[in-house]
Amino acid sequence: MLIVPFFISLGLTPLIKKYSVIAKTYAKENERTIHHGKISRIGGVAIYVSFIISMALFVKADMAVNGMILGGSLMFFAGLIDDLIDMKPLVKLAFEVCAAFILVAFGVGVDVLRLPFGITIDSIALSIVFTIIWIVGITNAVNLIDGLDGLCGGMSVVIFVVIGCIAIVERRMDITIITFLLAASTFGFLVYNAHPASIFMGDCGSLFLGFMISAISLLGFKSSTIVTLALPMLLLMLPIIDTLSAILRRTLKGRKFLEADKSHIHHLLMKQFGHRNTVIIMCGITTLFGFSAFVYMLNEMFGLLAIMIILLAVEIFIEKSAMISEHFHPILGICRRVLNRIKLIAKIIKEHKEKKSAK
Template identity: 70%
Template sequence: MIDLQWILLAFMGSLILTPLVKKYSVLAKAYAKENERTVHHGLISRIGGVAIYLSFIVVASLFIEVDSTINGVILGGSIMFFAGLVDDLIDLKPRMKLFLELIAAIVAIYFGVRVDIIRLPFGITIDIGIFSVLFTLIWIIGITNAVNLIDGLDGLAGGLCVIVLIIIGSMAIIERRLDIMSLAFILASSILGFLVYNCHPASIFMGDCGSLFLGFMVSTISIMGFKSSTIMTLALPVLILMVPIIDTLSAILRRTLKGQRFMQADKSHLHHLLMRQFGHRNTVIILCGVTSLFGVSAFVYMINRTIGFFVMLAILFGVELFIEKSSMISNHYHPILSVSHWIQAQGIRLKNKRKK
């Protein structure tokens, strides 16, 4: 089992390093820029991911017994961290960021982080063969950018990643995967130390160096878990990461329908819509709560697949209703509500006919 000293050391490391990073930001002028999309005011450091990265790397190098796969994860994660740090300091072009994400993903795949077999619910197994590399690339780059996109409120990306990593680490205990458990818990602890300063109102942001690093690490650690497992299926990592996945897919559809580029930012993300109604802090709590519910449903699925499947459907149904009612994708996107309205209309017609 994991030594609690590791967790405490990772937490204390980022807790101590974060104020030092804030002081360095003054010299480097690494502050978050204010624009029409931001929700912060004043000069706030945007390289807080440095504290998370350093704390994780130091503790992991001291206590984790590495193999080829873990080396690939850490090396790829380091590439992603430094790419994000450069972007925080000098603003990289989107294409260059995507290229560096591709390089980091290829490094991880080269060292053995890949999905060869997809296990779907109810015992369905698919050997993806030659599409293994492509699928893994899409997964890693997709989740990396999903975490980056949802990093829009104080403590949101960090809070979601902590929950996801704790869920993955807990599942790894059931699967007796010490490597995954150690990576997940040490990284979660490193984030928690940073969150002390990043919770609303934040005095420091993680920046792209933090969100891209965390997105990459979460994506690779999650697929390590179900690669060789007979219990874990593709549905579980997808389910655990459902909030950033839904937000990203909605953004793609929304911008495509509006004729915008995917990389063109807006204020119609899931957290923006919730914040208008519930406020900053409550929105973060709600989204972390929803992620926790998805995580609980994943555990339920591991115990009883039938019950777990229907729990998943119920949560997804609720999320879909929110998306439609909030017009998150488009004012014209409401398939479930349209069916509901049609059924109500048919009921009214039948009542009118009976009265006649």
């Protein structure tokens, strides 16, 4: 079953590359880009078409799945328009909100919000708002990491596989099949998108994948709540952290938060580790977050410990790389103050001992 979307995507991608030569749908070079030459930026067409064909062949869609496909299709075509004529950010945001409303209209969303300490919020209005924020946030988070060859596709494959495996544990074979079909469709495209890439997925690919990840997490964990949603959030932790850091960084600099820059996590890693290694590192970290999700399902204490260790490592990297600001270092600042306090206490004890021995 999985070889069908893989080979459809694998066969379609070269055809899209040839079409791009005729249609002149190339990725534009600017101060933020790292590629050179004429490279197609509509490779997401291969991912979308191979997935839709595979869904028609292997999945009997219900109302929720139809809503997911309809919303995902809207995001795909919105991204394709953006790839062709460069849509304004606010217009793109409007499409994302519309896609989220479609998903809600088809019955996909969080029904009840169960917060820590036994707090339960059973409000249709708040559930809809939370669902829309979730869809828009995750879609943009995935879109933002599409900055290196194979990065967005590679991380998406990892996320789909892990969510699919979690769905197996939860006995949701419908979610498993959908996520694996998406992973296979994306993997076929990755053959050409791996560094050095000969084609990019473009917004039609990244927006589609981002929407599908956010929608599937709601579809797969519908009875879910803040705590349950933390599991798929773990898989998306890097793009979520990257998005929040970008908003904070641009706000501190007095820039629009939708304004692009070259200070994302993958840009900073690439300066030190190179292109290919950065993609491997980020996919590896995503895999670790996925592993911690499984550990959490087996043992909450060890799972939380693993999560905190990974998050601490990411936070230290953000502070040392000045990703947000040169003055933003809360964790390192605390560590320095504690270390200085220990040194001061050690110095006082040493002086006290010296005075005592002198007597």
